[in-house]
Amino acid sequence: MVFNSFTFAVFFAVVVALHSLPLPWRVRKFNLLCASYLFYAAWNPPFVILLWVSTLADWFFSRAIHAQSVERRRRAFVAGSLAVNLGLLGFFKYGGFVLDNFVALAGLVGIEFHPAAPDIILPVGISFYTFQTLSYTLDVYRRQTAPWQSFLDYALYVTFFPQLVAGPIVRAVEFLPQCVQPVRATAGQLSWGLSLMVIGLFEKMVCADGIFAPIVEKAYETTLAPNMVSAWCGTLAFAGQVFCDFAGYSTCAIGAAMCLGFRIPDNFRFPYAAIGFSDFWSRWHISLSTWLRDYLFIPLGSSRGGSFRSGVNLMVTMLLGGLWHGAAWTYVAWGGLHGLFLVSERIWKARFGALKPGPRPLRDFAYAQATFIAVCFTYVFFRAEGFGQAIHFCSAMLGAPAASAQHCFTSMQMLAGFAGIGVMLAIHWLMRNTTLEHATARLPWWIRSLVLAGMIVAIFLMPGEDRAFIYFQF
């Protein structure tokens, strides 16, 4: 079930109504748990079993870890949890990728190997919920938290439908304490939650699907090589699409949770206004970047052991972060480029000092745009069908298009693409140091009404093709 569907609207209205009934808190939590399983099963019922496997495995492993004092046994249980979660992820997400690479490798050494093509369906959201349950077990292993006593609360934490399939990746310490006392949305929470859902749907359906996606598809879903302007237009549009798609989902998720009285963390903070790459990663997919930092970069040794070791740790983290996004070498390249940018930034900072926003806004703006342009080059690898296309695009963007390069767009599409990303960059820059909530609080009520109405009308007038959220595939 997706947020931008009529079935979700009906489902959500029923869930909110049930959650508002004067029932015991335990019953209301059970309702939410059942609703979450229904939400997931609507896509592919048998895959609910995977959710149960992940839930049960980490419930038992975390309790076993907590009960053990012998370090070796504690480690064995952590390994068990990792094996179950990463095994599921590995089989369903990376099975085909590993096989393809094995065949290619065998071919390199002269062995002809033609295995049957695996027909594996990727369970939606598996990357998100496996990381979520893993974080719980790892926190227990590191003695940062004790196993939760209520299985119902824990199952709801893993399965809570607003964030189940595309994040944010919520930590147990953020969610589980909310399950202790009965929560019901206040009128303010319900109103703001619904407003966030409208904003999120506007980002997804109007900006991502309506404005940017057709431009991106025209540029990237063709065998023609683009000229410089087309390559930039297509890539800038993808920057707009991927942000609006994913941030739109996160905003809807936060809004939906809020309508039920729950708080889940922010996932984006106007990332295209970032000054530098570490700033970018503190604003983009925050729940993943903090997850990678806490459960990968820090255990690898973080910045300890000198700048070389720190750089290696950063590269490993970003390469794996890239692989998390998809089973293709282009995603690894995307992560690798971000790793290189982060390492370069560290070297720059060590030599010339940090780039701190200060009294020279024009300089800061130029740095932000430079960061955004570099990020756009990484997006080429994120979006391209393969390295050949990515290299065509990067060359064209750098002013060296292929000899057969062609212009892909009409003047209206160019206008929509460039104007759309221009407006987005302006909004990100203006909102850089504030939040949506603060900005909204400053608006007179009637302007809020007009903005909400304008967004709803725009959503209604954008009955385009039914496009899945991009991050569902991850």
Added chain:
Amino acid sequence: MRSSTSNSSDRIPGGPWRAIWITSLIIVALALASIEGAARSHGHVPSVVDDPALWSQVRQRLANAKSPAIALLGASRIQLAVSPDELEQQLPAYRVYQLAIEGSSPIATLRELADDPRFGGIVVCAMNPSFAASRRHEEQAGYVQYYHRRWSADVLANRMVRTQLQQRLVACNPSVNLTRLAGYLMKSGDFPPPLHVITYANRSRRADFSLYHANSLRPRLELEAAADTTLKEISESALEQCLADAQVVEPMIRAIEQRGGAVVFVRLPSSQRMASEREFWRRLTAQTAAETIDFEQVPGMANLQCPDGSHIDQRDIRQFTWALAGELRHRGIVDPRTTTELGAVSE
């Protein structure tokens, strides 16, 4: 535990939320009613948005069909040429399912039907040299994959609601979608003209070329016609390659025939009678196990005009459909009796 995340829930903006939402909803209702009224007064009519979910819905109906089935495969030309309702009237024993997909070769869909052990119906498939070329064989694979991997009760329910709305409200028609509306208003200050093609819930389409001649759509459609590769002559070597590529359908035809079905390739009308297409058709007829129908050889089809070069007008759909039904009957591909008569015979 470290976590740098924060909660927007902690900073809920205050304000008169009830007034905000009531005002918003009133504005939304007024705005949508105004757009609906303006669109209707400019000649726009409701039209369904075609997408993989709608295709999957028709495909599922075909999978669940109790009556003998006819599946229509191809691209926009067969969507605009054949009316499933008219064909069902002409061939009362059969239910007709429109599975053509705009701008794409039907080979992937034909393969999917051939691979479906439950399908034993008749496939009427538009064919031309371009569709036969192997580089185009997977063009409909995305729809097929959607049906097999993403189709669910949830998608069906959502698609049904969308279809109901799109059938009733002009404001849901892509001809007045936000980008088109904004584009026309910015460019000329005018409301956009209606599109000349309407799509129905059963995925059939109708093109009204009087609109095409009357408004500013013409230059764009002429450009599209100029880019249409099916309207261009091809070289002998390319022709041979297309025929060689077309061999891929023979096992598919056999599979369908073994289950009691049949495959009929149809050459659809076009304004240019290209020698290379005629030659392709002659050789395809000789090499394939399927039946072939060439519009030039069928009296009811040969005289039809294509105002844009390759699609027929809505006023000619009935004539084409009747001619197709007549040809299917004449060749003994379909049983001319009704479902009731067939039922009586089997009893």
